[in-house]
Amino acid sequence: MKKYKTMDGYHVYRIKRNKKFFFLADQLDYKKEINQLLYTLEDLKFDSLIFLFGIDTGEYLQDLKKLLCAKNRVIIFEPNPGIFKKFDSKLADNISLVLFEENQVRQIFDNTIHFKNINNIYFYAFGNYSSIYKEEYDRLIEHLDWTIINAASQVELAKRFKKIFIQNMTANLMALNQSTPIHHYRSTNLNVPALVVSGGPSLDSNIRDMLVHKDQLDQYFIITGSRTAEALTKNGILPDMIVSVDPVDANFDMMKNCLNLEVPLAFYEYSNRYLVGNYKGDKIFISLLLSQTVKGFEQYQGVYCGGSVAHACIDIANMMGCSPIIFLGQDLAYTYNKHHADSAVFDYDKSLLYGATTIVKDVYGNPVGTTITLDHYRRRLEHYIAIYKDQKRIRFINCSYGADINGAPHKELSDVFKEETAGKQKKKCIPNQEIRIDSRKTIDALLCFIEEYRIKASQGLELCEIICSENQTKSLLIMEETDIDLQRILYIIKIVNDFENAADIIYLGGYFSEFVYEIKERTFDMSAKDYEKLTSDLQHQARAFKMYFEKMKEMLEEVKETILETVTEFYKPHIV
Structure with missing residues (x-):
């Protein structure tokens, strides 16, 4: 050099x-x-x-x-x-x-x-x-694109599911005291092989192999999602755990014939409220939200969420100590030009537009159609597998016939049954309902938080309107500390900072994500070269924060209304 x-x-x-x-x-x-x-x-x-x-x-x-x-x-x-x-x-x-x-x-x-x-x-x-440095450059671009797509999907998720997330969270609080926290099952099935069942086109073939080797299934811990539970039970295969993380009502419809199964259902705060509320079997709680907001819940664990329920199922199997973790129906592609297995298609699917938009290699190295979303799920799964690549305890095997999954070599399921035997007998999930939460008190506290900042938004809005109406041309950089307008702006900024950094802000979920994203895009859109000038301009700041507080009030009122509607439906008598 x-x-x-x-x-x-x-x-x-x-x-x-x-x-x-x-x-x-x-x-x-x-x-x-x-x-x-x-x-x-x-x-x-x-x-x-x-x-x-x-x-x-x-x-x-x-x-x-x-x-x-x-x-x-x-x-x-x-x-x-x-x-x-x-x-x-x-x-x-x-x-x-x-x-x-x-x-x-x-x-x-x-x-x-x-x-x-x-x-x-x-x-x-x-x-x-x-x-x-082409190799390094290509890897950098790949990771950059992947991270941006992931962040963008969060914004889209926020816009799409913001209301149903609040509804589900509010209703699902009622189920917690009858649920077992997921961490109670850590390492309970050490070295027991796990079959993680997904609804991809390969599932029908995988089920046929399972039926041929049905006498061996008691050696495997079987985890499935809500879409595939009925596909298994119709064939006389009883899973050991059902996991449901999708918020939409279609998940209830997929499970309506399986509500009385003697199989634990794992859910989290945003899982569909009708499924959680009507399922008769034991329940397992996965905490992604309350462990960050409720005192005493810090020890409750979440799981890896990579976009599909399969990611959660795989992480649960890993948490339980299972190995190898075997993927069934995990195509992540339109194998056989199908979007799902015939046994895992529901009326809900008729309302969706399915179709391949890109090409990847399948497990045999041949091209297969997929979508950006499915390929994103594959990449997130590969990222998860890569974390454990140097650990001898755990292996991943892909028995599906769709997209090749790096880190999970393909193997025929029939060969798996011949070669993989349990290190020890699998253990069922014995309930341990240790959770204690006053759901109504929790909701009341959330409503108080919303009302507190709805009032503060009104206060901030009033101060902005006063500044705008007086139309004083001032620079915030040269104001005296006692200047009333400077004091107003400082209080306005304090409201915003306190609100955006409040611990309870996480409850607002997609509403807050969308709110901040839209505010950044529309209200606080300024170039770097104009930053110092505009942030010191009293009138510009007042106009910008006026729009902020208007949108903030609108958002908080919508969240409050959604919570109260859900309380009326699920809690009686109505919480005041």
Whole structure:
């Protein structure tokens, strides 16, 4: 590695890679490289997150800093260890340098990209980095795209299910005292093989193999979702656990003929309330929400949620110590040009538009149609499996015939029954109903939180209207501390900060996610270059926060109405 002066007066590194020499940027016209970077970032928003690939000599940093405001953050990934050591990891207050390492890249993306900023993310590969370090570049892009898709899906999920999530959570509180927390079954089936049953097109073939080897099924812990419970029971196969995480009423319809099974049903706060309320068997509680909000619930565990119920089933099997974990009907593709197995299709499916939109390789290396969503589920499953790749205790086997799942080699189910035997006898899920919660008191506390901030939103709105009506032209940067308008703005900001950081905000779920996303997009949309001017402009701030409080009140009133409607339906007498 050696530094050279460019023809236009800058400096560039020449490195040796694969026995060849490469300049990391244009040796003749280095200014062009800097200008291309600046052009890509010229429309930065005030809260944009910028990822760069490659620092080279760092001679673009001074120009880069001129584009940024205090709220921007830049993370530069450098794949060359020798170059990385030439710099401090903190290049400025909001510019960091990170040595490229795939797991660290993935972790940084997971920690920084979320529903609030997915539309304000910038990426640029400097100079010749994308071609010289092509493998690293491709992996970085793959993880970046995957994380953005995941965050975007959360926004879409929030918009689609925000009301039903609140309804289900409110009603399902009633079932908790008759439920066993999922962590009670940790390591109860150590080294017992698990069959995780999903509704993909391969399921019908898998069930035929199960019936041929029916006398061996008592050696396997069988976990299924609500879609596939009836497909098993109609064939005389009784699962050991049913898991239902889907919020929609269709899940109740899928299970309406299985409500009296002597099989525990695992659910979480947002599972369909009619299924949870009407299921007669034992119930198992998976906590994704209350462990973060209710005092004394901190020890209650959640499970991995990768978009489909299969992810939860697999994590439960892992939590119980099962191995190998065997996938049935886990196609994640339109095998045989079908969206589900014939035995796992319901009237609900007639209302959905199914159709392949992309191609992946199947377990035999042949092309098979799938969708962006199903492929996203596959990637999340592969990510989960990769976490355990170095652990000898657990193995994953894919007996489906759809998309190839990295980390879960394909094997015929008939061969599995011949080769995989239980290390010890499986144990049934014995209830331990230790949960104690006053559901009405919990709902009352939530309603009090909503009312408290509905009132504060009204107060903030009134202050904004006063400022707007007085139409004083002032800069917040040069106001006296005793200035009434400064005090008003400070109180307005306090309301917003307290609200967005309140512990109970998590109860609002999709309502809050959608609210923040829409507010960022519409109300607080400003460029980085205008950030200081606009945030110090009294009238601009008052107008922006006025819209914020109007939407905040509207959201809180809708949530309150939804909770009270659900209370009226499920709780008697009505909570005041």
